[in-house]
Amino acid sequence: MTLSPEVGPGDAAEWALQAHRLGVRHPPGYSLHTILGFLIQIVVSDPARATNFLSAATTAMAVGLLSRMVLTITRQRLIAFLAPLGFAILPTVWDSAVSTEVYNVNICFVAAAMFVTLKWYGRRSARRALLAGALVGLSFGASMANGLLLPGWCVLVWRRSRGRRGDLLTAFAGAIVVGFLLLSWAVFRSRSHPPLGTEYLPHRAADLWPYVTAAQYRTAGFQPFAFYVERLWEHLRLFSASFLWLGLVVAMIGVKFLWMRHRRIALAMILMFTMNMAYFTWYPWPDYYEMVTPSYFITMLAFAAGLESLHRWKSKTRVDMLAKAVTFIVVTTFLMTGLKDHLSRKGRTPVTDLVTASFEVFAPDAVVVSVWDTFAPMLYFQEVHDLRTDLRIVEWSGGARNYKWGTVTDSTAFAMRSVSKRPVYVERLDRTLVDSCTWQAVSPIWKRVVQCDAASD
Numbered sequence: 001m002t003l004s005p006e007v008g009p010g011d012a013a014e015w016a017l018q019a020h021r022l023g024v025r026h027p028p029g030y031s032l033h034t035i036l037g038f039l040i041q042i043v044v045s046d047p048a049r050a051t052n053f054l055s056a057a058t059t060a061m062a063v064g065l066l067s068r069m070v071l072t073i074t075r076q077r078l079i080a081f082l083a084p085l086g087f088a089i090l091p092t093v094w095d096s097a098v099s100t101e102v103y104n105v106n107i108c109f110v111a112a113a114m115f116v117t118l119k120w121y122g123r124r125s126a127r128r129a130l131l132a133g134a135l136v137g138l139s140f141g142a143s144m145a146n147g148l149l150l151p152g153w154c155v156l157v158w159r160r161s162r163g164r165r166g167d168l169l170t171a172f173a174g175a176i177v178v179g180f181l182l183l184s185w186a187v188f189r190s191r192s193h194p195p196l197g198t199e200y201l202p203h204r205a206a207d208l209w210p211y212v213t214a215a216q217y218r219t220a221g222f223q224p225f226a227f228y229v230e231r232l233w234e235h236l237r238l239f240s241a242s243f244l245w246l247g248l249v250v251a252m253i254g255v256k257f258l259w260m261r262h263r264r265i266a267l268a269m270i271l272m273f274t275m276n277m278a279y280f281t282w283y284p285w286p287d288y289y290e291m292v293t294p295s296y297f298i299t300m301l302a303f304a305a306g307l308e309s310l311h312r313w314k315s316k317t318r319v320d321m322l323a324k325a326v327t328f329i330v331v332t333t334f335l336m337t338g339l340k341d342h343l344s345r346k347g348r349t350p351v352t353d354l355v356t357a358s359f360e361v362f363a364p365d366a367v368v369v370s371v372w373d374t375f376a377p378m379l380y381f382q383e384v385h386d387l388r389t390d391l392r393i394v395e396w397s398g399g400a401r402n403y404k405w406g407t408v409t410d411s412t413a414f415a416m417r418s419v420s421k422r423p424v425y426v427e428r429l430d431r432t433l434v435d436s437c438t439w440q441a442v443s444p445i446w447k448r449v450v451q452c453d454a455a456s457d
Contacts (some may be wrong), residue, residue, distance in 0.1 A: 002342035003056055004099040006349040007048035012100040013351070013376035014196050020047035020384050023193030024186045027200060027214035031185040032141030033105050047384055051100040058108035059097035062297070063088045065111040069118065069301060073258075074308035083304035086331045087297065089338050090242050092290055098342060103293045106142040110149065110294050113139050118265070120167075121156050129167040132157075133174025140175075141182030144212060148279055149294060152272035159264045183212065196379070197372060199400040216399070217285065228282050235281040238289055243299065244330055251299050254306030273298045351377050359388045361443050366423040368393045369415050374427055374445075396428050416452045424449040 007013050011026075018025050019037025036058075037051040044050040063084045071080035087093060096104045113135035120128035136153060139146045157171050186195075186202045199216060200207035210216065240248055258266040273295050280291040307327065355377050362368060368391050370378065375395045381387045395401050400409045408414045412432050415424050419437070425446050426433065433439065437452040 002094075002098050002339065002346060003049075004052050005049070005347060006352045007377050007380050008099050009351055010373040010376050011102075012051075013048075013380040015100045015102065016048040016051045017196075017376070017380045017383060018193070019051050020380075021193055022189065024190040024195045024202065026195050026197040027211045027216065028144040029183070029186040029195075029202070029212070030102050030142065031182045031189075032109070032138055033102050035141075035185070036105065048100065048380070052098065055097050055099060055101055055104050059088065059093065059104040062104065062108040062111045065108075065115045066297065066300065069111075069115055070304040072118070073301070073305055074311075076308055076311060079304050079307045079311075082327050082331055083300050083307065085335070086247075086303070086327065087300040089331065089335050090296060091338065092242065093293065093296060094338055094342070096290065096293070101290075102143060103290055106139065106146070107293045107297055109135060109139040109142050110146060111297060113153070117153060117156050121159075121265070124167065126167055126170055129157075129171040130174045133171035133176075134178045136171075136175040137178025137180075137182065140179040141185075144214075145276075145279075145291065146294075148275040149272045151275060152268040152270075155264060155268045155271060186211070194402040194404070196376065197395060197397075197401070199402075201402060223282075223284055227284070231288075232281055235277075235289065239277075239292075239295075242296070243303070246326070247303055247330075248299070250306035250310070251302040252306070253309050254302035254304065257305050257309035258302070269298050269302065355381050357443070358446065359391075361446055362388065362391060362425055363423040365390050366392070366425055367415060367418045368425050369396050369411050370394075370427040371396050392422070396426070415449060419449055419452050 007016050014025060015030075015033060015037065017023070018034050019041070022034065022038050024031070025034060033051075033054070037047070037054055040050040040054050040057075041047060044053050066087055067080045067084040070083050071077065074080065088097070093104065113132060116128060116135055117132040120132050136146075136150075139149075157168060187208065188203065190201050190203045194201055195211075198211065200211040202208050202211040243251070255266060255270065258269070276298075277292055277295040280288045283291070285291075354374070358374070358378065359381075368378070370393065372395060375393060378391075378393050382389055382391065382393060392405070394403070394408055394411050394414060396411050398410060398412070400407055401411070412430055415426060415433070416437065418424050425442070425448050426439075427445055427447075429439065429447060433449065433452075438450045439447045440450060442448050
């Protein structure tokens, strides 16, 4: 009901475009998302709608797996209904579930790997060991950041493999082989479809490691100490508010409950949560709060265990009934308010409207230099829908960018060199353009560069 009907800005447009062309994405790749997005187009022909639907479908699968895991831990059907539903309607989760995003596809495979690993943990089986390892390898194709979850997974694998080293080797072999195959996709496919928004091409040996580790997005050196303190407080506030604060108290009760009953499982969950949450809390990037979906998933597992712990007190108090009632009220409130908010945006196409209006402004055979959020959807409409194929669209960047028609080492210098040959439009004016060129505004966001000094060129 609330699925986005159009392509999104920035990364979302790139995801849809690369799914359409079976290409390679900006570091660190996300090849599994590309392949799944391409396959879904067999049913949903429009790439943007297909990748939007992929987010919804994988979120639903993650919620279903969470429900099964909660039911296994608590044996309470009501808890196994309420806790996963609460996870599904968390603002961060729902926002990613109705548009093209990688985080919810990632959590689907993380959930599948956790689910099968716990099944294997409960009963030894070489087949389950291989499947658990393969799913971990697939999760690396969804996001390389899942390496942060490996220590927790290794705790379970190592514990369960005592006396059966073959199972241990099988699990790790499955993870390594599948992970390597997905990485090789980027290496070979980038020769014909270079990634957007990156100066690194993974098929070049010197660029492979910087590409896989997303080196270009790192901020050089350490941030001031005040940054880490402020970010920690801000993230704790955002995270706690998502669970209405009281939910985190119940989750901590759940961790203690699991520690008493299944110490290795509790330790694995603590390691996964801590490494994922800590790394992205102090990761100097604006959308850090969206990158911790695994931490939300693990917290909801702990929350369900906390409800089960309170349920066991029912012979002495009615705390369990109160906890379930509060949970039901909170989930219902979130569901109704979230549904109302998303339905209010249903049918709106702001990105499509922006691109259509922009294409009407540009003269034939123009060079267009735009920021990432506008660049990616314009390129999507150009390649997928064959609109304004005469334009040469370039991302505004001071670093090198690779395109099918060549490499641009500096977008500003490229724009200034192109003025004498083609019409040039820019979305952003930097100091060099202001000082060296004359320009005129042709729309609220676009400026046409009229002439540049020969000396500066």
